[in-house]
Amino acid sequence: MRASATWLILVVLVVAPLSGCIQVEDGTAASTESEAEASLEPELYSFHCEMYDELERCWKLLVPESVNGDEPVPLVVDIHGFTQDMDKHSNTTAFADIAIEEGFIVAYPNGYENSWNAGTLCCGTAHEENIDDVSFILGMIEHLIATQPVDADRIYLSGWSNGCAMTQMLTVQASEVFAAAGCMSFYLIAEASPTYSPVPFMEVHGFLDDLIMYGNAGMLYVFSEDDEWAKEGALQNLEDWKKLNNCTGLAPELFTVELDYDIRGYTDCENGAEVRLMTLNYAGHNPYAKDAPDYQLGSPEDLVWSGRKNPTGIESTRIVWDFLKEFSRSDEASLA
Numbered sequence: 001m002r003a004s005a006t007w008l009i010l011v012v013l014v015v016a017p018l019s020g021c022i023q024v025e026d027g028t029a030a031s032t033e034s035e036a037e038a039s040l041e042p043e044l045y046s047f048h049c050e051m052y053d054e055l056e057r058c059w060k061l062l063v064p065e066s067v068n069g070d071e072p073v074p075l076v077v078d079i080h081g082f083t084q085d086m087d088k089h090s091n092t093t094a095f096a097d098i099a100i101e102e103g104f105i106v107a108y109p110n111g112y113e114n115s116w117n118a119g120t121l122c123c124g125t126a127h128e129e130n131i132d133d134v135s136f137i138l139g140m141i142e143h144l145i146a147t148q149p150v151d152a153d154r155i156y157l158s159g160w161s162n163g164c165a166m167t168q169m170l171t172v173q174a175s176e177v178f179a180a181a182g183c184m185s186f187y188l189i190a191e192a193s194p195t196y197s198p199v200p201f202m203e204v205h206g207f208l209d210d211l212i213m214y215g216n217a218g219m220l221y222v223f224s225e226d227d228e229w230a231k232e233g234a235l236q237n238l239e240d241w242k243k244l245n246n247c248t249g250l251a252p253e254l255f256t257v258e259l260d261y262d263i264r265g266y267t268d269c270e271n272g273a274e275v276r277l278m279t280l281n282y283a284g285h286n287p288y289a290k291d292a293p294d295y296q297l298g299s300p301e302d303l304v305w306s307g308r309k310n311p312t313g314i315e316s317t318r319i320v321w322d323f324l325k326e327f328s329r330s331d332e333a334s335l336a
Helices: 002-020 028-033 035-044 086-090 095-102 124-128 133-147 162-173 234-244 300-305 316-324 329-335
Strands: 045-052 055-062 073-079 105-109 150-159 180-184 201-206 253-257 261-266 275-280
Touching (some): 045 133, 073 086, 073 162, 133 162, 150 316, 162 180
Parallel strands (some): 150 180
């Protein structure tokens, strides 16, 4: 019996961290776990759907009580990962907490079949059916500008994994819309528009990410090793954005160096843009502090089971927000 119990515990430990990117066929446990959070949602969120390309596309919207319509406020579009949805994502990223505290709007778009068509071979049904997710999200933003007190000069993008790839695709293909972008755990795998104008960008990546690896992209059992983006990595992505934003400097500057993370990048870029990479030394594919374990690092086992988490609890979302909110389209226009 003891051996059986030990085996059961190991199976639970292995399977549980995978929920960020791999769909669970039996959703009973996941739905039960979120019931308490879901019961509070009517007080915080509203839900909206519109037709785009003959498909019903939906999003979840948070407009804090402090937003009264008298003054335009920033909008953050926060995009979920592959196999996730707007509900799971809004309960993970902590942007809702920050929005309530600081008074801005957050929109969580829902991907087609829990996926986004974000560029080369990514991801899922949305890519296979060539869904125009760029037009959907831009259409959603236009709707929000028309119906909410959105400051059109302060529209920001964020997202996780497949949603981070979607964040970067939107940024390089519709740079005239966004003041800045910052996302988690993926790279740019889409071509930039010929009209691209530099936009401040920050990526957060766990050094122990075993899905979209820090050194080079993973999931090679799904994606081909022959694809150029599979040779990408967090440092190379930083250099790609340096080139896109016409930044100067032979090597990235170190802005912050801590035991559990560092931030590096370039500040001398066109249009006042900056480029940054935040490396979480002990985190895996999930970089969000809100979903981190409660324990402290103290043993080799902790490092193993922290593979997909952010075990040190660094508030990566707040650091990204502190970066985003420094930029406005009106400031960039004055520098152009």
